[in-house]
Amino acid sequence: MRSNVTEYEMIAPRTLEAALQTMAAQPGEYLPVAGGTEVMVMLGVGKLAAKKLISLGGLKELRFITASEGSVTIGAGTTFTDIRKSKVIAEEFPLLAMAASWTGSIANQNRGTLGGNLVNASPAADSPPALLAYDAQVEIVSARGVRTIPYCEFHKGYKKTALAADELLRCITLPRRFAGYFQRSRKVGTRNAQAISKIALALAAKMDGDRVAEIAIGGASLREMPIRCYAAESALRGQKLDAAAITSARKALEGEIAPIDDIRSTGKYRAHVVGNILEEFLRELAASEE
Amino acid sequence: MAISFTVNGEKKTVEVPPVSRLLDVLREELHLTGTKEGCGEGECGSCSVMLNGELVNSCLVPALQADGATICTIEGMSAGGEMHPIQKKFLECGAAQCGICTPGMVLAAHHLLQKYPQPTMEQIREGLAGNLCRCTGYQRIFEAVAACAEPGSQTQDLGHPHPAAVTDEVGK
Numbered sequence: 282m283r284s285n286v287t288e289y290e291m292i293a294p295r296t297l298e299a300a301l302q303t304m305a306a307q308p309g310e311y312l313p314v315a316g317g318t319e320v321m322v323m324l325g326v327g328k329l330a331a332k333k334l335i336s337l338g339g340l341k342e343l344r345f346i347t348a349s350e351g352s353v354t355i356g357a358g359t360t361f362t363d364i365r366k367s368k369v370i371a372e373e374f375p376l377l378a379m380a381a382s383w384t385g386s387i388a389n390q391n392r393g394t395l396g397g398n399l400v401n402a403s404p405a406a407d408s409p410p411a412l413l414a415y416d417a418q419v420e421i422v423s424a425r426g427v428r429t430i431p432y433c434e435f436h437k438g439y440k441k442t443a444l445a446a447d448e449l450l451r452c453i454t455l456p457r458r459f460a461g462y463f464q465r466s467r468k469v470g471t472r473n474a475q476a477i478s479k480i481a482l483a484l485a486a487k488m489d490g491d492r493v494a495e496i497a498i499g500g501a502s503l504r505e506m507p508i509r510c511y512a513a514e515s516a517l518r519g520q521k522l523d524a525a526a527i528t529s530a531r532k533a534l535e536g537e538i539a540p541i542d543d544i545r546s547t548g549k550y551r552a553h554v555v556g557n558i559l560e561e562f563l564r565e566l567a568a569s570e571e
Numbered sequence: 572m573a574i575s576f577t578v579n580g581e582k583k584t585v586e587v588p589p590v591s592r593l594l595d596v597l598r599e600e601l602h603l604t605g606t607k608e609g610c611g612e613g614e615c616g617s618c619s620v621m622l623n624g625e626l627v628n629s630c631l632v633p634a635l636q637a638d639g640a641t642i643c644t645i646e647g648m649s650a651g652g653e654m655h656p657i658q659k660k661f662l663e664c665g666a667a668q669c670g671i672c673t674p675g676m677v678l679a680a681h682h683l684l685q686k687y688p689q690p691t692m693e694q695i696r697e698g699l700a701g702n703l704c705r706c707t708g709y710q711r712i713f714e715a716v717a718a719c720a721e722p723g724s725q726t727q728d729l730g731h732p733h734p735a736a737v738t739d740e741v742g743k
Contacts, residue, residue, distance in 0.1 A: 293636070
């Protein structure tokens with residue numbers, strides 16, 4: 282049933298500082314809303330528990346993409362449309378550009394933000410696999426100060442994040458060392474447009490001759506939260522990509538995932554398909570060096 | 572709460588709860604019923620409007636976030652009783668049947684043609700992928716949008732050019 286909108290309060294601070302002061306004064310009282318593409322859906326179906334909302338939608342301090350020599354930083358309030366328009370992201374971080382294009386429809390990409398996607402923390406979200414493969418760092422702010430953590434430590438469980446009740450995600454930073462990497466990602470959904478993923482996988486790798494020098498793999502809908510596939514990476518690092526190495530990588534991946542049966546797919550299907558995709562990526566990676 | 576914005580060129584102020592859906596504000600407060608509700612969860616595009624020049628699903632926009640905004644609804648597409656050229660192409664191509672998706676389709680097509688005045692079929696399909704139609708099978712809608720880009724079509728100059736070129740300047 283639809284929510285009664287008169288029961289909800291919403292404020293729109295004009296600056297990030299003002300938003301942080303409100304969060305500090307009443308920690309946990311206000312649910313941040315950026316583009317509203319998730320929160321307003323929950324409101325529509327009568328499942329929005331928080332009664333007080335704080336709009337971050339208009340905050341310019343959160344909407345930017347800046348490139349320095351060593352890194353690219355993306356404000357949490359940057360929309361997926363902004364990301365798709367960015368030249369540096371298209372050229373050096375195609376996995377993220379691809380993920381942005383997968384996220385909902387054009388109308389949703391115009392509103393939905395990268396920060397919202399991460400803080401909402403769905404295990405099926407589109408952008409996390411790319412950010413995990415790129416060794417992203419996230420900057421977290423509160424009235425108490427600023428802290429930076431690796432993105433791979435941001436998700437703490439099903440829809441749980443490292444954010445304290447008074448904190449906001451400010452930006453995401455990507456190291457600019459992937460330009461020459463072999464990069465692949467794939468999303469499996471019910472239809473091409475705006476489906477939520479059954480599974481998704483993103484891979485960035487570099488070969489040294491016929492051996493894997495560096496490899497990073499991120500996945501969605503493989504566990505209760507987005508994950509880096511460390512076991513599969515370990516099975517591959519330093520290896521020649523022959524049939525035996527690919528088989529052992531599949532086995533390692535199988536051991537570190539726990540996909541579930543739900544409305545979109547089954548655990549068995551997910552486990553099998555993600556293994557197939559990994560194998561396909563690795564065969565292409567091997568061929569890229571021949 | 573008092574919320575003010577410009578809709579179809581007119582300044583309006585409404586007194587509504589801040590999380591009211593923009594869709595409901597347009598339909599119930601301003602009687603702009605051309606904007607339709609389909610799914611109410613951002614999947615179908617029936618409630619598409621232009622908000623500050625960007626296509627959005629108005630069912631997912633809290634009224635407070637529209638404060639100060641410039642909005643264009645389907646009623647704003649025609650001028651002086653004259654249909655917009657995109658609407659004319661929809662009519663000529665038989666791109667509407669029951670009509671519920673049509674306002675959203677026209678606005679999505681408008682947004683698409685601003686970004687890509689000469690869209691490829693792939694761009695048309697992507698640009699309209701967030702707008703569901705249960706009658707036409709889409710083909711005639713795609714044909715209508717493609718026809719808008721043909722030489723001599725009046726839809727080529729729609730104002731508010733939206734550079735499709737990639738850029739790193741965001742948040743302006």
